[in-house]
Amino acid sequence: CDLHDTADVNTDCRKLPFSSDYADEIQTIHFVEHIPRLDLENMFMDWHRVLKPGSKLIIEIPCLDKISQNILDGVKDIRLTTLGIFGDPRDARPGMLHQWCYTKAEITEALQQCGFDKVDVVEPMFHMKQRDMRIEAIKP
Numbered sequence: 316c317d318l319h320d321t322a323d324v325n326t327d328c329r330k331l332p333f334s335s336d337y338a339d340e341i342q343t344i345h346f347v348e349h350i351p352r353l354d355l356e357n358m359f360m361d362w363h364r365v366l367k368p369g370s371k372l373i374i375e376i377p378c379l380d381k382i383s384q385n386i387l388d389g390v391k392d393i394r395l396t397t398l399g400i401f402g403d404p405r406d407a408r409p410g411m412l413h414q415w416c417y418t419k420a421e422i423t424e425a426l427q428q429c430g431f432d433k434v435d436v437v438e439p440m441f442h443m444k445q446r447d448m449r450i451e452a453i454k455p
Contacts, residue, residue, distance in 0.1 A: 370453070376417060
């Protein structure tokens with residue numbers, strides 16, 4: 316996580332330092348695309364462990380389905396196309412480049428395989444609706 320000095324906890328978000336059934340909700344906005352794809356399932360399983368039963372995981376990330384359609388439609392705004400896939404190479408922080416860009420089906424399947432239920436892909440609340448997706452999943 317890219318946390319400020321005022322954070323309550325400074326940790327690697329792929330392995331949370333909390334007990335099982337600890338959190339009422341986990342919300343991550345434009346973070347998952349910065350994690351290597353091979354770390355995804357282990358991270359989701361840890362987040363599943365930390366959430367209380369019935370609690371919600373919320374993820375907002377670029378959506379490869381929307382980005383692909385934007386490219387096919389001839390959209391020229393790189394914020395709606397290539398920056399969503401790769402991140403912005405003009406940002407000097409190496410962690411800001413994207414490691415992966417997910418389709419709706421891929422992210423849904425990964426969450427279901429890690430034990431999440433009621434996985435819904437909905438319109439995002441942050442950033443760009445024309446490019447991004449919001450995933451809401453419940454720990455049974």
